[in-house]
Amino acid sequence: MGTDRRTLFLLLRLAAQNVGRRRLRTVFLGIAVMISVGVGFSGFVIGSALRDGVATTFSRMGADLVVVPYGTLVNITSILLTVQPTDQELDLSLGEKLRAIPGVGKVAAQRLVRAEAEGRALNLIAYDPATDFTVRPWLPESQRLAAADGALVGERVQIKPGEVLNICGRAMVIAARLGKTGVGPFDESYFVSFYDLDGLIAARRRMSLAAGVAVSGAPAAPIDPLAAAATHRHVGAAGASNCLADLAPDRVSAFLIQLSSGASPEQVKFAIGQIPGIKIVTGNAVFTASRQSLGSLFWGVAIFAGLLLLALLFLVSLLFSAIVQERYREVGLLRAMGARPAQIFSIILIEAGLITGLGGLFGLGFGLSLTFAFARSLGFYFASIGVPFAWPPDWAMWLAALVSVAVAASIGVVGAFIPAWRARRLEPYVMIQTESAR
Incomplete structure (x- = not known):
């Protein structure tokens, strides 16, 4: 075991000495790796932040299609977010x-009903937080966690938020x-x-039942005094109120639909149209096309980054081909002195990994500099036009940093193989x- 450790230390020492022998060439290769890793890392961080921001902006465009009962009136606006109050439901x-x-x-159900709050009428819209894509995207970033429970306005x-x-x-x-949508x-x-x-x-x-029993004079089951007081206040203010009375369960006013990437609105609309008793309302075609093209844009960025790494791999392979050929006599002498082929092989790979790995570490600093420069310049511009720049989570940043350094070192090893x-x-x-070589 001790011999193996000494051998490994010797191989690392020889590889480190080789790195410092041709300093200018090593520096140029390290700079190439640094630029590639820095651009890749900053591209991930900036792309992730803008992707979430653009996705939030596109989600605020509303639905591509809205399915409602046949006789329902729909408020046609630039974005489809909800429907008009109606007694017809699905x-x-x-x-x-x-x-x-x-x-x-995506399919998001909504139910729009008329209700009362402290003696005045209001529109109450029920939605499913698990499938919603038209309500919560309008929450400010700072209030999304606080809005996990409770009503929104x-x-x-x-x-004001926090009031009862x-x-x-x-x-x-x-x-x-919610933020201002422009849809009244x-x-x-x-x-x-x-x-x-x-x-x-x-x-x-329960409150209506309690009030009815009190009026009839029949003996009533014990009820909460606070609830009874609230009932009497409500009945006294609004008379025989029918707030949310006789509403059947499992009913909705509309289904808001977001098309998948590449889907044809006409084909989807035709397929939905086979369902009887419904009406389909189409959203803004420009918004639909923009949202569907978002996925293709990010795939294009990912492919470009992959081609950049592939070009770097070929560069490293070409450079180390020249380096190894230049050292044939040195390598031959080491072999003649008893060095095994596997040890020669390891020295070359360790040298390549050290150069590209160090370049990757410096590339992280370069990438962070690019990211901060972007956030302080174009990031403010994007925020001013409604595209928020949100940093990825800490775990994602650390993971991206580790992957970047690992990929940089792997490129050196694979290129020199x-x-x-x-x-x-x-x-x-x-x-x-x-x-x-001959």
């Missing part, structure tokens, strides 16, 4: 049929305010999850007698 199970249609990427609603609103006799905390009905509405809407409906039924293998197979006397 069954929630229709969403599974829509998801099974080829070309349909549109930009025009005159109530009494909706149909039940208190709900306003978690956050959306900016003036209140938003709750389907789970919270079911809770409101159930609470309203063929020259090292050729030197390994040559006889010592052949390498001593000539300066280059």
Whole structure:
């Protein structure tokens, strides 16, 4: 074991000495690796930040298609975010049929109902946070975690986040305010999850039942005094209110659909049109085409980065072919003195890995400099036009850094593999007698 360690230390020492022998050539190769790794690392960070920002911006464009009951009126705007209040509804199970249609990427259900809050009417929109792509994207970045629970309000609603609103006799905390969309009905509405809407409906039924029993004079089961007080206040203010009364479960007002990449709106619309009793509303075709082309853009960037690394690999292989040929006599003497072919092979690969690995480490610093420069210049510009620049999570940054250095070192090892293998197979006397390969 001790002999193996001494041998390994000797190989590392010889490789390090070889790195310092031709300093100018080593520096140029290291700079080439540094630039490639720096551009690749900064490209990942910047691309990830802009991808999330652009995706958020595109998600704010609303739905590509909206499926509603046949007699429903739809407010046609530049972006499809919701529908007009209506008594006509669809069954929630229709969403599974829509998801099974080829070309349909996302399906988000919404239920728009009329409700009351502290004696005034309001539009209450229920949505599913797990499938939504038109409501939560309008949350400011700083409020997305805080808005995990509670109601949301549109930009025009005159109530502050953190306040408590009494909706149909039940208190709900306003978690956050959405950004300005320019769609009037959306900016003036209140938003709750389907789970919270079911809770409101159930609470309203219990309160209506309690009020009905009190009026009839029949003995009633014990109820919560606070709930009873809220019921009497609500009934006293609004009379025999029908807030959320007689709402059937598992019903929706509309299904908002986002098409998958490359899907044809006409074909998807034709397939959905085979379902009876529905109407299909089409969104802005320009927005749809822009969103679908986003995936192709990022694939193009990834392919470009791959070609850059491939070019670097060929450069390293070519350079080490010249380096190994230049040292044929030296390698032959080492072989004649007892060095094994595997040891010669290891020295060359370690030397290549050291050069490109060090270049990768310096490349991380170069890449971070590029990223900060971008964030301080074009990042502000993108933010000013509504495309936020959000840094990737810390774990993603560390992972990208480790992968970048590992790829840099691997490029050196792989690039020097063929020259090292050729030197390994040559006889010592052949390498001593000539300066280059025959």
